[in-house]
Amino acid sequence: MRFLTCLTEEHDLALVGLAAWFCLVGSMITIRLLDRIRHAGPGSRIAWVFLGGAATGATIWCTHFIAMIAYQPGVEVAYEPRLTGLSLLVAIFGSAAALHLATRRWRGSAALGGALFGLAVSAMHYLGMQAFVAHGMVRWSQGYVAASVLFAVALGALAFDRAQGRGRFAGQWWATGLMVASIVLLHFTGMAAMVVTPFAPGIGQVGSSTATIVMAIAVAGVGTLVVGTGLATYILDAQARSDTRRRLRELLESNVDGMAIVQGGAITATNAAFAALVGDGAPIVGQPLSRWIADIATAARPDRLTQLTLTALDGSEIPVEVTMRIDPRSSCPQTIYSIRDLRARIAQERRIAHLARNDSLTGLPNRTSFLEWLSRQTGPDSPHRAVALLSIDLDRFKEINDIHGHAAGDRVLTRIGERMKAALLPGEFIARLGGDEFVAVMPVAEPDDALQLIDRLRDAIGAPVTLDASGIEVACGMSVGVALWPRDATELSALINNADLAMYRAKASIAVDACFYEEEMDKTVRIRRQMVQELRTAIDRGELAVHWQVQEAVGTRAITGYEALLRWTRADGSSVSPAHFIPLAEQSGLILPIGEWVLRTACAAAASWAEPYRIAVNLSPVQLGHVDLPRLVQQVLLDTGLSPARLELEITETAMITDPVRTIHILRQLKAIGVSVAMDDFGTGYSSLSTLRSFPFDKIKLDRSFMAELNGAPQSAAIIRAVLTLGESLHIPVLAEGVETPEQLAFLREQGCDEAQGYLLGRPGPLPVRVEDAPERLAG
Known part of the structure; x- marks a missing residue:
């Protein structure tokens, strides 16, 4: 109160x-x-x-x-x-x-x-x-x-x-x-x-x-x-703080990473990226950051990247990378966290790692994975008694690429890769090395155990592949070479090489598509490699020489020219057949310098003759595919002084089949120089008539095999008559090779053949010193 x-x-x-x-x-x-x-x-x-x-x-x-x-x-x-x-x-x-x-x-x-x-x-x-x-x-x-x-x-x-x-x-x-x-x-x-x-009253109010x-x-x-x-x-001050918070929000929202500001143990501000990480609709402000990132208080450190796990609202776990910075300017320091979603980066790293160890087209393991797998299977800790390495090459795949295009070839490789992978059993491995080359590895108890995998792979590869909606189907075959560890080799490089050798033997065989490695294969390869090495230095050592074989008119026996033939005589006096070293020169690329040497040597020799006889020089398919061939021929003619009309270049039908358009273009350039072009070994190719129609040859050379079978096979005589009739109709002279008996020459004379060449008329040999009587000496 x-x-x-x-x-x-x-x-x-x-x-x-x-x-x-x-x-x-x-x-x-x-x-x-x-x-x-x-x-x-x-x-x-x-x-x-x-x-x-x-x-x-x-x-x-x-x-x-x-x-x-x-x-x-x-x-x-x-x-x-x-x-x-x-x-x-x-x-x-x-x-x-x-x-x-x-x-x-x-x-x-x-x-x-x-x-x-x-x-x-x-x-x-x-x-x-x-x-x-x-x-x-x-x-x-x-x-x-x-x-x-x-x-x-x-x-x-x-x-x-x-x-x-x-x-x-x-x-x-x-x-x-x-x-x-x-x-x-x-x-x-x-x-x-x-x-x-x-x-009593006093002063005051x-x-x-x-x-x-x-x-x-x-x-x-x-x-x-x-x-x-x-x-x-x-x-x-409140306005200034509001402006600061606004700028902070703008800064947070401009960042693609999730951002969270923590003060006093609770989140005071975040951006949309962080809200998207934890899940839209989740209450964030006022909550501790550890609600979503459990270990952030103990694991995160200032100015250091830390990989942690964020648990979203729906319970899913997201790998994140966290950086933090402490702002000590206030009495209650605030911590700024940057939280980056690592899912895209981890996926990209996994993809890069996958591509580093797997083929990008088929998804099969690549060469790196194959070598690692093979080294484990054949290493000192291997649990297997023996391992079979299968070197696989697809047959007819190049035809699919050439006819249907590389996109179709890629679809075929992808489908075959899927089938081969599905055909594997536990413990078996397959990889693509590149192109149409594959390898497979399996542990075996006996060598014949590899045949089971070969049969499964044969079914996977040989099944038709539908290219597109048009329903076109193509099919490949395979050639397989098998090498066994440790029976055939104990080193990986030797084991792989031996499997390849067996595969090449299978590819060259008509009867079988799978071959096991044999020691004789390695011996043959060593001999071939040694021959290639000797062939590289044969020109410098003077072991190569040009021999000449005369060509005569069948009716008059007059000399019409000479064919230049390459001969190789080693330093020890032994001769190497052209049938042996010419294919090696083509495979190794040595045919280009050797062919240029033969052309230059033959033209220089012919230019020194007193009589202007025509010379014939064979061209390899490798030479014919070289873009500089016309320039080379013209330069050789200029350097040697030989008239282009005296040079006749002989090519085979096989050389034209590889790339007909390109070959015909090169032949037309040669014709423009003034040299003549002859078709060699006519009758043994795949499309003789279409070849004659596509390019106007100056001569047809009938293959020697028809003359050899003239007496014993009536069909050969019929073919010779047909070729001579064809040449007459197309106004193309015909030269018959391999004439070795008077009866053969008489038959050609009766049938109206233009020219002939063979041992009967003269064996190949070097020109005599005096060129004036060379025809008589060569014909003897």
């Missing part, structure tokens, strides 16, 4: 209302500044504490002073200025100390700071009351004094605690209400503790005179200015 009586009967309620409004606004600003101080950086914290102390001290002092002016004790009153000013300083510095303590980062600091605030308010109030001078006797009630201090300390502690707390009955509005209550209860309970008994009211309003205005300054500063 004393509290209510003091409030309603001894105060000017208008000024009480002004004080209450001032207390409410000031308390609200104080609570907001408390939050700002708590998040201030080390550099700005002292400034914010001072500003908060000034605003808070001014709030409670002005509230107290206006309420004191509103007090009407019925006697003259006055205020001692020094104590009044001292009470303002106590309010400001006490509030600053309370705000500083309340915003520390240890448990209970908020409540302790609030309690200190209550004590500061109490000290300010009762120090101000000491400045109150009344013309009467002042008596105090200790109970009311203790209650007022208790109200201030308890409600102040609760207000500061709720300002920084979470959950129910927490937040700025609850804290503001509690702070207003602490100030109001302190003041009016403290005023109720004071009883003034009037003396009585009640609420007009001057007193004006002073109260002036005090309120000054206080408002102080508090308004604090409020304006807070608003400007």
